[in-house]
Amino acid sequence: TPLYSSAASDVYKRQELQEEVEATCQILNLTGNETRFKILFLIKNNQRLCVCDMSDILGISISAVSQQLSKLKNGGLLVSSKEGQTIYYSIASNFINKLDHLFIVHSSKLITKAA
Numbered sequence: 001t002p003l004y005s006s007a008a009s010d011v012y013k014r015q016e017l018q019e020e021v022e023a024t025c026q027i028l029n030l031t032g033n034e035t036r037f038k039i040l041f042l043i044k045n046n047q048r049l050c051v052c053d054m055s056d057i058l059g060i061s062i063s064a065v066s067q068q069l070s071k072l073k074n075g076g077l078l079v080s081s082k083e084g085q086t087i088y089y090s091i092a093s094n095f096i097n098k099l100d101h102l103f104i105v106h107s108s109k110l111i112t113k114a115a
Contacts (some may be wrong), residue, residue: 027098030075035060036068040091041078044099048081048090 031037038058043049051069055062071087072078076101078089091099 005099014097025097027095027102030072030077031099031102033068033071035064036072039065039068039072040099041103043089043091044103047051048088050086050088051109052086054089 033038035058039054042054042057046053049057051062051065054069055067058065069078073080073089077092077095079092080087080089082088
């Protein structure tokens with residue numbers, strides 16, 4: 001019986017690792033675009049933002065922001081909520097910690113380069 005348990009455990013660990021690799025690749029693929037990275041960074045620091053605010057902050061058109069938001073939402077990194085006519089975007093709960101790690105690495109590189 002221990003042999004079976006060990007084999008089952010190994011299969012589970014490989015499956016878990018595969019899921020983690022897939023999620024990491026998804027994040028890297030979506031954050032590889034500078035505008036999408038900035039959007040995620042803004043939302044992370046503000047909890048949630050609407051398209052108009054992001055457009056103003058980034059200095060790009062609403063349609064350009066909307067296009068990137070669509071990719072991030074379809075990729076599962078963002079969720080949206082509607083209040084009246086305004087749609088707010090926030091980081092999907094299952095990606096908050098993963099993005100925190102990415103932003104910590106990014107911020108530390110910026111600080112190192114500035115020093």
